[in-house]
Amino acid sequence: MSGAAAGGLEDRFGHTRVRPRGRLAAWLFSVALYGSCFLFFAVIVGLFLELLWGSRLSLGKFGLRFLWSTQWNPVTQQFGALPFLYGTVVSSGIALLLAVWVGVLAGVYLAEFAPRQLSFMLSLLIELLAAVPSVVYGLWGLFVLAPIVSSWIGPALQAAFGFLPIFQGTIYGVNMLTASLILALMIVPTITAITRDLVAAIPPRVREASLALGASRWETTYKVVLPLVRSGIFGACMLALGRALGETIATTMVIGNRPAISASLFAPGYTVASVIANEFTEATTNLYLSALIELGLILFVVSILVNGAGRLLLQLLVRPQ
Amino acid sequence: MASRAAQTSRLLSARHARLYLPGLGLIAFAVGSTHPARAATQITGAGSTFDYPLFSKAFYVYGQSHRDVAVNYQSIGSGGGIQQFTAGTVDFGASDVPMNAEELARAHFDVLQIPVTLGGAGIAYNLPGVAKGLKFTRELVADIYLGKVKKWNDPAIAALNPGVKLPNMPITVVHRSDGSGTTYIFTDFLSHVSPEWKEKVGTAKSVQWPAPSSVGGKGNEGVAGLVRQTPGAIGYVELAYLLQNEMTYGQIQNRSGQYVYPTIDTIRAAAATKPDVSSTNFSIVDAEGAESYPISGYSWVLLREQPRDPARGALVKAVMTWLVSKGQDLAASVDYVPLPANVQETALKTINEMKVS
Secondary structure, three states: OHHHHHHHHHOOOOHHHHHHHHHHHHHHHHHHHHHHHHHHHHHHHHHHHHHHHHOHHHHHHHOOHHHHOOOEEOOOOEEOOHHHHHHHHHHHHHHHHHHHHHHHHHHHHHHHHOOHHHHHHHHHHHHHHHHOOHHHHHHHHHHHHHHHHHHHHHHHHHHHHOOOHHHOOOOOOOOHHHHHHHHHHHHHHHHHHHHHHHHHHOOHHHHHHHHHOOOOHHHHHHHHHHHHHHHHHHHHHHHHHHHHHHOOHHHHHHOOOOOOOOOOOOOOOOOHHHHHHHHOOOOOOHHHHHHHHHHHHHHHHHHHHHHHHHHHHHHHHHOOO | OHHHHHHHHHHOOHHHHHHHHHHHHHHHHHHHHHHHHOOOEEEEEEEOOOOHHHHHHHHHHHHHHOOOEEEEEEOOOHHHHHHHHHHOOOOEEEEOOOOOHHHHHHOOOOEEEEEEEEEEEEEEEOOOOOOOOOEEOHHHHHHHHHOOOOEOOOHHHHHHOOOOOOOOOEOEEEEEOOOOHHHHHHHHHHHHHOHHHHHHOOOOOOOOOOOOOEEEEOHHHHHHHHHHHOOOEEEEEEHHHHHHOOOOEOEEEOOOOOEEOOOHHHHHHHHHOOOOOEOOEOOOOOOOOOOOOOOEEEEEEEEEOOOOOHHHHHHHHHHHHHHHOHHHHHHHHHOOEOOOHHHHHHHHHHHOOOOOO
8 A cells, every 4th residue: 555655656647646546436336335235234124124113003912813813804903914824825836836847948948959049039028028017917817817717727627636625616717826827927037037047158168078978968958057057046936936925916916815715726815915905005094004014024024034945945955966 | 357446436536527417407407497387286185096087087177277276186095095184295185985083083183074976886797698687685785795695596586586597606706805985885885784794794995705705806997807707706896987898787676675776866866865964974875765776975075174274275175165066067977976966065065164264
């Protein structure tokens, strides 16, 4: 430092002005970096505290019972979160199960096997899908997918797997299955696009090495490329799951909005985000509002837990390598 | 690395800041100076989404002849309307259900509540081969929504509709999933005609629906969509939406034993039977009279008795006076029900209690 300053003194070409300015810039830059990080942290902590404060009435009245009560009765002011929690977790879980396969396979195909032109076109379409507003998915789900589920997909599943409790009972058009399908459709683009980018980022020499050792293209993809991007794909899934857990308007339109826990996927359900969207505007009593805010708090905590569990699982999966 | 640091320093250099800052100042000046160009006073209101189609039409027409006033209405929902009004951020609120004693206590000023328009819920259904006009008694509607009548060929429905070929189909009960004034009117009706409903479910903008076959749709369009695509579905839909979308809907038996369709006239007839409507006695469901449609109710505007700014208050008073009298002529053009003459008088009397010097 002192050397630089001393050098600056001797300099005749104005470097004395440049040097301190460079240092100021570096200082500003680091402040900006730490600042943005801290901002994130502050927003999340602030959000949590705000939700906690907003739900104090409900927390005080119902306590932990709120978590497993199945009552949701605005008239008698009895509130419980279980049906909504169940609907959120189940619909997002099924959506992820359905979307992972399609998303990863499509992404690998686009990056590894598809002809360049086709890959370009398909990628464009997939990115377009990711940009479609969720209300459009919801409308499409309500007017197109729901009738297909109630008259084609539902009866077919019931005929083939009717012995399973999840495929029994009356088939409604708006139900848990329709909601899961819509959510799956909404998160597939995320998984596909990230998988494609991850696979494309693997250097060609890795593939060349594998091929040179006599592996087939399929073996190269399955045994060399995919393991390399496994953690990235896992991250993509977490991102997708986050979107599914918080999705509001599309699920509201196709899930049937019945706060009941039913084994059958053909029965209507309800999600946390949906009930907040549905009832927040007209919730007039303080306890009612507070219960809705506590649902928001629960959704927040669930998202954090799911993310944390995902990271833990990832570490366990990756370590043996 | 070094070159990148240099780039950063150049980006942040004071010379650039000197170049940009006056520009920003100019923009700010330009934005600020356009503001006082027109001297129309902005009156703001917030609340009921149900009122919105009528209000946007009425306030537009009012603005055409009163260039000095512009009414800005935000349809954020009745609950939000009451909150904003109570917090004093808007000049008037609008709610499908008047503020109750608890809500009035939370407002630290005196509130005037005036009926401003009427709404009603029609019973829409989707039965292959069955046309509009299926007959329902009041008890039957309650039993269907309680989940006691489960099939369309139930003797209770067949007895009322001789000659109609009712299919052997399960009834899917559709309701609003979002909190709404229409749900309030509908559950108010059910509570009036069925003691069991009153005891088990009650009256509110969102309730715990007892029928095991019930599904919820968001908004009128959600309920209508579900009814349209679910054979065997029944649902209640707001009058204006019902009329504009040519849905298949039934006749409901009223208190006098007549079967009536939901129309502007039948809902108005129900309202006219109770001219002394007030914010504490406002229910007009299951009204007397041969013409009356039994599932109807008022929507309300909330005003401060003593506006903070008397000059502004005078403008609000003028707008509201017009809205409940002359403005009512516009209602029918958007399929809303105009207030009966006797209720207009009641509303005007209440508006006149506003103290605007």
